[in-house]
Amino acid sequence: MDVAIKWLNENSDMLLHFSIQAVIALIILFVGLKVAKMCDSLTVKAFEKRKIDKAVGGFVANIVFAVVFAATVLMALSQVGVETTSFIAILGAAGLAIGLALQGSLSNFASGVLIIILRPFKAGDYIEAGGKAGSVQKIEIFSTELKTPDNKVIIMPNSAIMSGAIVNFSREKTRRIDLVIGVGYDADLRQAKQVLKSVLDKEERILKDPAYTVAVLELADSSVNFVVRPWVKTPDYWPTYFELVENIKIALDEANITIPFPQMDVHLHKD
Known part of the structure:
Protein backbone atom coordinates (compact mmCIF):
# COMPACT_ATOMS: atom_id res chain seq x y z
CA MET A 1 0.00 0.00 0.00
CA ASP A 2 2.81 2.38 0.94
CA VAL A 3 4.53 1.63 -2.38
CA ALA A 4 1.39 2.48 -4.31
CA ILE A 5 0.91 5.75 -2.41
CA LYS A 6 4.57 6.63 -2.96
CA TRP A 7 4.21 5.89 -6.71
CA LEU A 8 1.11 8.06 -6.90
CA ASN A 9 2.86 10.92 -5.17
CA GLU A 10 5.87 10.68 -7.47
CA ASN A 11 3.76 10.50 -10.64
CA SER A 12 0.87 12.78 -9.68
CA ASP A 13 1.79 15.39 -12.28
CA MET A 14 1.96 12.79 -15.04
CA LEU A 15 -1.36 11.24 -13.99
CA LEU A 16 -3.01 14.64 -13.84
CA HIS A 17 -1.68 15.51 -17.29
CA PHE A 18 -2.82 12.19 -18.75
CA SER A 19 -6.25 12.50 -17.12
CA ILE A 20 -6.72 15.97 -18.61
CA GLN A 21 -5.64 14.70 -22.03
CA ALA A 22 -8.01 11.73 -21.75
CA VAL A 23 -10.92 14.01 -20.84
CA ILE A 24 -10.09 16.30 -23.76
CA ALA A 25 -9.92 13.25 -26.08
CA LEU A 26 -13.38 12.12 -24.90
CA ILE A 27 -14.73 15.61 -25.48
CA ILE A 28 -13.23 15.57 -28.99
CA LEU A 29 -14.91 12.22 -29.65
CA PHE A 30 -18.24 13.47 -28.36
CA VAL A 31 -18.10 16.73 -30.30
CA GLY A 32 -16.77 14.96 -33.40
CA LEU A 33 -19.67 12.51 -33.33
CA LYS A 34 -22.12 15.40 -33.13
CA VAL A 35 -20.35 17.19 -35.98
CA ALA A 36 -20.37 14.01 -38.09
CA LYS A 37 -24.14 13.63 -37.56
CA MET A 38 -24.65 17.30 -38.36
CA CYS A 39 -22.61 16.97 -41.58
CA ASP A 40 -24.69 13.91 -42.47
CA SER A 41 -27.92 15.87 -41.99
CA LEU A 42 -26.64 18.95 -43.85
CA THR A 43 -25.52 16.82 -46.80
CA VAL A 44 -28.97 15.24 -47.09
CA LYS A 45 -30.66 18.67 -46.87
CA ALA A 46 -28.29 20.13 -49.47
CA PHE A 47 -29.16 17.37 -51.93
CA GLU A 48 -32.88 17.76 -51.21
CA LYS A 49 -32.64 21.53 -51.73
CA ARG A 50 -31.09 20.97 -55.16
CA LYS A 51 -33.79 18.35 -55.89
CA ILE A 52 -31.21 15.61 -56.36
CA ASP A 53 -32.35 12.03 -55.82
CA LYS A 54 -32.58 11.43 -52.07
CA ALA A 55 -31.03 7.97 -52.47
CA VAL A 56 -27.87 9.62 -53.79
CA GLY A 57 -27.96 12.13 -50.94
CA GLY A 58 -28.19 9.35 -48.37
CA PHE A 59 -25.26 7.48 -49.92
CA VAL A 60 -23.00 10.56 -49.98
CA ALA A 61 -24.12 11.50 -46.45
CA ASN A 62 -22.99 8.10 -45.16
CA ILE A 63 -19.55 8.59 -46.68
CA VAL A 64 -19.28 12.10 -45.22
CA PHE A 65 -20.21 10.78 -41.77
CA ALA A 66 -17.58 8.02 -41.98
CA VAL A 67 -14.81 10.42 -43.08
CA VAL A 68 -15.58 13.04 -40.38
CA PHE A 69 -15.82 10.40 -37.65
CA ALA A 70 -12.55 8.77 -38.73
CA ALA A 71 -10.81 12.16 -38.59
CA THR A 72 -12.28 12.70 -35.12
CA VAL A 73 -10.89 9.38 -33.87
CA LEU A 74 -7.42 10.28 -35.18
CA MET A 75 -7.59 13.66 -33.43
CA ALA A 76 -8.62 12.02 -30.15
CA LEU A 77 -5.77 9.49 -30.37
CA SER A 78 -3.31 12.27 -31.11
CA GLN A 79 -4.55 14.12 -28.02
CA VAL A 80 -3.65 11.21 -25.70
CA GLY A 81 -0.17 10.92 -27.21
CA VAL A 82 -0.65 8.21 -29.82
CA GLU A 83 1.58 8.86 -32.83
CA THR A 84 -1.02 9.13 -35.58
CA THR A 85 1.52 8.77 -38.41
CA SER A 86 2.51 5.35 -37.20
CA PHE A 87 -1.09 4.62 -36.35
CA ILE A 88 -2.16 5.42 -39.92
CA ALA A 89 0.53 3.08 -41.25
CA ILE A 90 -0.69 0.36 -38.90
CA LEU A 91 -4.26 1.05 -40.01
CA GLY A 92 -3.16 0.71 -43.63
CA ALA A 93 -1.63 -2.70 -43.00
CA ALA A 94 -4.60 -3.76 -40.91
CA GLY A 95 -6.93 -2.39 -43.55
CA LEU A 96 -5.33 -4.62 -46.18
CA ALA A 97 -5.78 -7.69 -43.99
CA ILE A 98 -9.34 -6.72 -43.10
CA GLY A 99 -10.06 -5.96 -46.76
CA LEU A 100 -9.04 -9.48 -47.76
CA ALA A 101 -11.24 -10.88 -45.01
CA LEU A 102 -14.18 -8.66 -45.92
CA GLN A 103 -14.18 -8.96 -49.69
CA GLY A 104 -17.98 -9.24 -49.68
CA SER A 105 -18.40 -5.92 -47.86
CA LEU A 106 -15.92 -4.19 -50.19
CA SER A 107 -17.83 -5.64 -53.14
CA ASN A 108 -21.03 -4.17 -51.71
CA PHE A 109 -19.33 -0.77 -51.30
CA ALA A 110 -17.97 -0.83 -54.86
CA SER A 111 -21.40 -1.84 -56.15
CA GLY A 112 -22.95 1.05 -54.21
CA VAL A 113 -20.55 3.45 -55.90
CA LEU A 114 -21.48 1.99 -59.30
CA ILE A 115 -25.19 2.40 -58.53
CA ILE A 116 -24.62 6.08 -57.77
CA ILE A 117 -22.49 6.61 -60.89
CA LEU A 118 -24.55 4.60 -63.39
CA ARG A 119 -27.95 5.52 -61.90
CA PRO A 120 -29.92 2.44 -63.08
CA PHE A 121 -32.68 3.56 -60.70
CA LYS A 122 -33.55 6.34 -58.27
CA ALA A 123 -35.52 6.64 -55.05
CA GLY A 124 -39.19 5.86 -55.63
CA ASP A 125 -38.61 3.64 -58.68
CA TYR A 126 -40.17 0.18 -58.64
CA ILE A 127 -37.48 -2.30 -59.62
CA GLU A 128 -36.78 -6.00 -59.78
CA ALA A 129 -33.22 -7.10 -59.03
CA GLY A 130 -31.54 -10.07 -57.41
CA GLY A 131 -34.80 -12.01 -57.39
CA LYS A 132 -36.59 -9.34 -55.33
CA ALA A 133 -38.95 -6.50 -56.32
CA GLY A 134 -40.02 -3.30 -54.59
CA SER A 135 -39.86 0.48 -54.51
CA VAL A 136 -36.42 1.95 -53.82
CA GLN A 137 -36.37 3.77 -50.47
CA LYS A 138 -32.68 4.59 -50.05
CA ILE A 139 -29.21 3.54 -51.16
CA GLU A 140 -26.63 3.09 -48.39
CA ILE A 141 -22.92 2.29 -48.46
CA PHE A 142 -23.36 -1.48 -48.38
CA SER A 143 -27.03 -2.08 -49.11
CA THR A 144 -30.18 -0.76 -50.79
CA GLU A 145 -33.56 -0.66 -49.08
CA LEU A 146 -36.67 -1.72 -51.00
CA LYS A 147 -40.30 -1.64 -49.90
CA THR A 148 -42.75 -4.17 -51.37
CA PRO A 149 -46.37 -3.31 -52.28
CA ASP A 150 -47.52 -5.17 -49.15
CA ASN A 151 -45.27 -2.92 -47.01
CA LYS A 152 -42.41 -5.32 -46.38
CA VAL A 153 -38.90 -3.86 -46.18
CA ILE A 154 -36.13 -5.67 -48.08
CA ILE A 155 -32.49 -4.87 -47.33
CA MET A 156 -30.48 -6.02 -50.33
CA PRO A 157 -26.66 -6.11 -50.58
CA ASN A 158 -25.55 -3.78 -53.35
CA SER A 159 -23.47 -6.55 -54.93
CA ALA A 160 -26.58 -8.73 -55.28
CA ILE A 161 -28.27 -5.92 -57.22
CA MET A 162 -25.37 -5.18 -59.56
CA SER A 163 -24.45 -8.82 -60.20
CA GLY A 164 -27.55 -9.49 -62.33
CA ALA A 165 -30.18 -7.88 -64.50
CA ILE A 166 -32.07 -4.87 -63.11
CA VAL A 167 -35.62 -4.32 -64.33
CA ASN A 168 -36.83 -0.75 -63.77
CA PHE A 169 -40.62 -0.57 -64.12
CA SER A 170 -40.82 3.17 -63.38
CA ARG A 171 -38.22 4.79 -65.63
CA GLU A 172 -40.42 5.16 -68.71
CA LYS A 173 -43.60 7.24 -68.62
Whole structure:
Protein backbone atom coordinates (compact mmCIF):
# COMPACT_ATOMS: atom_id res chain seq x y z
CA MET A 1 0.00 0.00 0.00
CA ASP A 2 2.81 2.38 0.94
CA VAL A 3 4.53 1.63 -2.38
CA ALA A 4 1.39 2.48 -4.31
CA ILE A 5 0.91 5.75 -2.41
CA LYS A 6 4.57 6.63 -2.96
CA TRP A 7 4.21 5.89 -6.71
CA LEU A 8 1.11 8.06 -6.90
CA ASN A 9 2.86 10.92 -5.17
CA GLU A 10 5.87 10.68 -7.47
CA ASN A 11 3.76 10.50 -10.64
CA SER A 12 0.87 12.78 -9.68
CA ASP A 13 1.79 15.39 -12.28
CA MET A 14 1.96 12.79 -15.04
CA LEU A 15 -1.36 11.24 -13.99
CA LEU A 16 -3.01 14.64 -13.84
CA HIS A 17 -1.68 15.51 -17.29
CA PHE A 18 -2.82 12.19 -18.75
CA SER A 19 -6.25 12.50 -17.12
CA ILE A 20 -6.72 15.97 -18.61
CA GLN A 21 -5.64 14.70 -22.03
CA ALA A 22 -8.01 11.73 -21.75
CA VAL A 23 -10.92 14.01 -20.84
CA ILE A 24 -10.09 16.30 -23.76
CA ALA A 25 -9.92 13.25 -26.08
CA LEU A 26 -13.38 12.12 -24.90
CA ILE A 27 -14.73 15.61 -25.48
CA ILE A 28 -13.23 15.57 -28.99
CA LEU A 29 -14.91 12.22 -29.65
CA PHE A 30 -18.24 13.47 -28.36
CA VAL A 31 -18.10 16.73 -30.30
CA GLY A 32 -16.77 14.96 -33.40
CA LEU A 33 -19.67 12.51 -33.33
CA LYS A 34 -22.12 15.40 -33.13
CA VAL A 35 -20.35 17.19 -35.98
CA ALA A 36 -20.37 14.01 -38.09
CA LYS A 37 -24.14 13.63 -37.56
CA MET A 38 -24.65 17.30 -38.36
CA CYS A 39 -22.61 16.97 -41.58
CA ASP A 40 -24.69 13.91 -42.47
CA SER A 41 -27.92 15.87 -41.99
CA LEU A 42 -26.64 18.95 -43.85
CA THR A 43 -25.52 16.82 -46.80
CA VAL A 44 -28.97 15.24 -47.09
CA LYS A 45 -30.66 18.67 -46.87
CA ALA A 46 -28.29 20.13 -49.47
CA PHE A 47 -29.16 17.37 -51.93
CA GLU A 48 -32.88 17.76 -51.21
CA LYS A 49 -32.64 21.53 -51.73
CA ARG A 50 -31.09 20.97 -55.16
CA LYS A 51 -33.79 18.35 -55.89
CA ILE A 52 -31.21 15.61 -56.36
CA ASP A 53 -32.35 12.03 -55.82
CA LYS A 54 -32.58 11.43 -52.07
CA ALA A 55 -31.03 7.97 -52.47
CA VAL A 56 -27.87 9.62 -53.79
CA GLY A 57 -27.96 12.13 -50.94
CA GLY A 58 -28.19 9.35 -48.37
CA PHE A 59 -25.26 7.48 -49.92
CA VAL A 60 -23.00 10.56 -49.98
CA ALA A 61 -24.12 11.50 -46.45
CA ASN A 62 -22.99 8.10 -45.16
CA ILE A 63 -19.55 8.59 -46.68
CA VAL A 64 -19.28 12.10 -45.22
CA PHE A 65 -20.21 10.78 -41.77
CA ALA A 66 -17.58 8.02 -41.98
CA VAL A 67 -14.81 10.42 -43.08
CA VAL A 68 -15.58 13.04 -40.38
CA PHE A 69 -15.82 10.40 -37.65
CA ALA A 70 -12.55 8.77 -38.73
CA ALA A 71 -10.81 12.16 -38.59
CA THR A 72 -12.28 12.70 -35.12
CA VAL A 73 -10.89 9.38 -33.87
CA LEU A 74 -7.42 10.28 -35.18
CA MET A 75 -7.59 13.66 -33.43
CA ALA A 76 -8.62 12.02 -30.15
CA LEU A 77 -5.77 9.49 -30.37
CA SER A 78 -3.31 12.27 -31.11
CA GLN A 79 -4.55 14.12 -28.02
CA VAL A 80 -3.65 11.21 -25.70
CA GLY A 81 -0.17 10.92 -27.21
CA VAL A 82 -0.65 8.21 -29.82
CA GLU A 83 1.58 8.86 -32.83
CA THR A 84 -1.02 9.13 -35.58
CA THR A 85 1.52 8.77 -38.41
CA SER A 86 2.51 5.35 -37.20
CA PHE A 87 -1.09 4.62 -36.35
CA ILE A 88 -2.16 5.42 -39.92
CA ALA A 89 0.53 3.08 -41.25
CA ILE A 90 -0.69 0.36 -38.90
CA LEU A 91 -4.26 1.05 -40.01
CA GLY A 92 -3.16 0.71 -43.63
CA ALA A 93 -1.63 -2.70 -43.00
CA ALA A 94 -4.60 -3.76 -40.91
CA GLY A 95 -6.93 -2.39 -43.55
CA LEU A 96 -5.33 -4.62 -46.18
CA ALA A 97 -5.78 -7.69 -43.99
CA ILE A 98 -9.34 -6.72 -43.10
CA GLY A 99 -10.06 -5.96 -46.76
CA LEU A 100 -9.04 -9.48 -47.76
CA ALA A 101 -11.24 -10.88 -45.01
CA LEU A 102 -14.18 -8.66 -45.92
CA GLN A 103 -14.18 -8.96 -49.69
CA GLY A 104 -17.98 -9.24 -49.68
CA SER A 105 -18.40 -5.92 -47.86
CA LEU A 106 -15.92 -4.19 -50.19
CA SER A 107 -17.83 -5.64 -53.14
CA ASN A 108 -21.03 -4.17 -51.71
CA PHE A 109 -19.33 -0.77 -51.30
CA ALA A 110 -17.97 -0.83 -54.86
CA SER A 111 -21.40 -1.84 -56.15
CA GLY A 112 -22.95 1.05 -54.21
CA VAL A 113 -20.55 3.45 -55.90
CA LEU A 114 -21.48 1.99 -59.30
CA ILE A 115 -25.19 2.40 -58.53
CA ILE A 116 -24.62 6.08 -57.77
CA ILE A 117 -22.49 6.61 -60.89
CA LEU A 118 -24.55 4.60 -63.39
CA ARG A 119 -27.95 5.52 -61.90
CA PRO A 120 -29.92 2.44 -63.08
CA PHE A 121 -32.68 3.56 -60.70
CA LYS A 122 -33.55 6.34 -58.27
CA ALA A 123 -35.52 6.64 -55.05
CA GLY A 124 -39.19 5.86 -55.63
CA ASP A 125 -38.61 3.64 -58.68
CA TYR A 126 -40.17 0.18 -58.64
CA ILE A 127 -37.48 -2.30 -59.62
CA GLU A 128 -36.78 -6.00 -59.78
CA ALA A 129 -33.22 -7.10 -59.03
CA GLY A 130 -31.54 -10.07 -57.41
CA GLY A 131 -34.80 -12.01 -57.39
CA LYS A 132 -36.59 -9.34 -55.33
CA ALA A 133 -38.95 -6.50 -56.32
CA GLY A 134 -40.02 -3.30 -54.59
CA SER A 135 -39.86 0.48 -54.51
CA VAL A 136 -36.42 1.95 -53.82
CA GLN A 137 -36.37 3.77 -50.47
CA LYS A 138 -32.68 4.59 -50.05
CA ILE A 139 -29.21 3.54 -51.16
CA GLU A 140 -26.63 3.09 -48.39
CA ILE A 141 -22.92 2.29 -48.46
CA PHE A 142 -23.36 -1.48 -48.38
CA SER A 143 -27.03 -2.08 -49.11
CA THR A 144 -30.18 -0.76 -50.79
CA GLU A 145 -33.56 -0.66 -49.08
CA LEU A 146 -36.67 -1.72 -51.00
CA LYS A 147 -40.30 -1.64 -49.90
CA THR A 148 -42.75 -4.17 -51.37
CA PRO A 149 -46.37 -3.31 -52.28
CA ASP A 150 -47.52 -5.17 -49.15
CA ASN A 151 -45.27 -2.92 -47.01
CA LYS A 152 -42.41 -5.32 -46.38
CA VAL A 153 -38.90 -3.86 -46.18
CA ILE A 154 -36.13 -5.67 -48.08
CA ILE A 155 -32.49 -4.87 -47.33
CA MET A 156 -30.48 -6.02 -50.33
CA PRO A 157 -26.66 -6.11 -50.58
CA ASN A 158 -25.55 -3.78 -53.35
CA SER A 159 -23.47 -6.55 -54.93
CA ALA A 160 -26.58 -8.73 -55.28
CA ILE A 161 -28.27 -5.92 -57.22
CA MET A 162 -25.37 -5.18 -59.56
CA SER A 163 -24.45 -8.82 -60.20
CA GLY A 164 -27.55 -9.49 -62.33
CA ALA A 165 -30.18 -7.88 -64.50
CA ILE A 166 -32.07 -4.87 -63.11
CA VAL A 167 -35.62 -4.32 -64.33
CA ASN A 168 -36.83 -0.75 -63.77
CA PHE A 169 -40.62 -0.57 -64.12
CA SER A 170 -40.82 3.17 -63.38
CA ARG A 171 -38.22 4.79 -65.63
CA GLU A 172 -40.42 5.16 -68.71
CA LYS A 173 -43.60 7.24 -68.62
CA THR A 174 -45.70 4.58 -70.38
CA ARG A 175 -46.08 0.81 -70.13
CA ARG A 176 -47.81 -1.81 -72.24
CA ILE A 177 -50.31 -4.23 -70.73
CA ASP A 178 -49.99 -7.72 -72.20
CA LEU A 179 -53.07 -9.94 -71.93
CA VAL A 180 -53.77 -13.28 -73.58
CA ILE A 181 -57.50 -14.00 -73.85
CA GLY A 182 -58.69 -17.41 -75.04
CA VAL A 183 -62.07 -18.06 -76.67
CA GLY A 184 -63.68 -21.33 -77.78
CA TYR A 185 -63.19 -22.77 -81.25
CA ASP A 186 -66.93 -22.43 -81.82
CA ALA A 187 -66.81 -18.66 -81.26
CA ASP A 188 -67.08 -16.10 -84.06
CA LEU A 189 -63.57 -14.62 -84.15
CA ARG A 190 -64.71 -11.36 -85.75
CA GLN A 191 -67.32 -10.90 -83.01
CA ALA A 192 -64.85 -11.80 -80.26
CA LYS A 193 -62.31 -9.32 -81.64
CA GLN A 194 -64.95 -6.58 -81.77
CA VAL A 195 -65.98 -7.28 -78.15
CA LEU A 196 -62.36 -6.97 -76.99
CA LYS A 197 -61.91 -3.70 -78.90
CA SER A 198 -65.12 -2.27 -77.43
CA VAL A 199 -63.83 -2.93 -73.90
CA LEU A 200 -60.56 -1.13 -74.70
CA ASP A 201 -62.38 1.81 -76.33
CA LYS A 202 -64.43 2.36 -73.16
CA GLU A 203 -61.36 2.50 -70.90
CA GLU A 204 -60.31 6.17 -70.62
CA ARG A 205 -56.87 5.42 -69.18
CA ILE A 206 -55.74 3.62 -72.34
CA LEU A 207 -53.58 5.85 -74.53
CA LYS A 208 -54.49 6.62 -78.14
CA ASP A 209 -50.84 6.84 -79.14
CA PRO A 210 -49.36 4.31 -79.41
CA ALA A 211 -52.50 2.46 -80.49
CA TYR A 212 -53.53 -0.76 -78.83
CA THR A 213 -53.24 -4.17 -80.52
CA VAL A 214 -55.90 -6.89 -80.63
CA ALA A 215 -54.99 -9.89 -82.79
CA VAL A 216 -55.15 -13.67 -82.95
CA LEU A 217 -52.00 -14.99 -81.29
CA GLU A 218 -52.27 -18.75 -81.71
CA LEU A 219 -54.55 -21.71 -82.25
CA ALA A 220 -53.93 -23.43 -78.95
CA ASP A 221 -54.95 -26.92 -77.81
CA SER A 222 -58.23 -25.83 -76.20
CA SER A 223 -58.79 -22.27 -77.38
CA VAL A 224 -58.12 -19.58 -79.93
CA ASN A 225 -55.90 -17.08 -78.11
CA PHE A 226 -56.11 -13.33 -78.68
CA VAL A 227 -53.31 -11.00 -77.67
CA VAL A 228 -54.57 -7.73 -76.14
CA ARG A 229 -51.90 -5.02 -75.79
CA PRO A 230 -52.97 -1.51 -74.78
CA TRP A 231 -50.60 1.25 -73.62
CA VAL A 232 -51.14 3.23 -70.41
CA LYS A 233 -49.27 5.70 -68.23
CA THR A 234 -46.95 3.90 -65.84
CA PRO A 235 -48.86 4.85 -62.64
CA ASP A 236 -52.09 3.54 -64.24
CA TYR A 237 -50.67 0.12 -65.12
CA TRP A 238 -52.07 -2.09 -62.34
CA PRO A 239 -55.45 -0.34 -61.86
CA THR A 240 -56.09 -0.57 -65.62
CA TYR A 241 -54.85 -4.17 -65.77
CA PHE A 242 -57.28 -5.33 -63.09
CA GLU A 243 -60.20 -3.40 -64.62
CA LEU A 244 -59.56 -4.80 -68.10
CA VAL A 245 -59.45 -8.42 -66.94
CA GLU A 246 -62.78 -8.02 -65.16
CA ASN A 247 -64.48 -6.03 -67.93
CA ILE A 248 -63.32 -8.42 -70.67
CA LYS A 249 -64.78 -11.40 -68.81
CA ILE A 250 -68.10 -9.58 -68.32
CA ALA A 251 -68.24 -8.45 -71.97
CA LEU A 252 -67.51 -11.95 -73.31
CA ASP A 253 -70.18 -13.46 -71.05
CA GLU A 254 -72.74 -10.92 -72.28
CA ALA A 255 -71.88 -11.85 -75.88
CA ASN A 256 -72.21 -15.58 -75.06
CA ILE A 257 -68.56 -16.15 -75.97
CA THR A 258 -66.99 -18.81 -73.78
CA ILE A 259 -63.50 -18.77 -72.32
CA PRO A 260 -62.67 -22.48 -72.38
CA PHE A 261 -60.67 -24.32 -69.76
CA PRO A 262 -57.99 -26.84 -70.78
CA GLN A 263 -59.63 -30.02 -71.99
CA MET A 264 -58.83 -33.23 -73.84
CA ASP A 265 -60.97 -35.43 -76.04
CA VAL A 266 -60.44 -39.17 -75.46
CA HIS A 267 -61.62 -41.63 -78.13
CA LEU A 268 -62.09 -45.31 -77.25
CA HIS A 269 -61.90 -47.89 -80.05
CA LYS A 270 -63.36 -51.36 -79.47
CA ASP A 271 -61.61 -54.23 -81.29
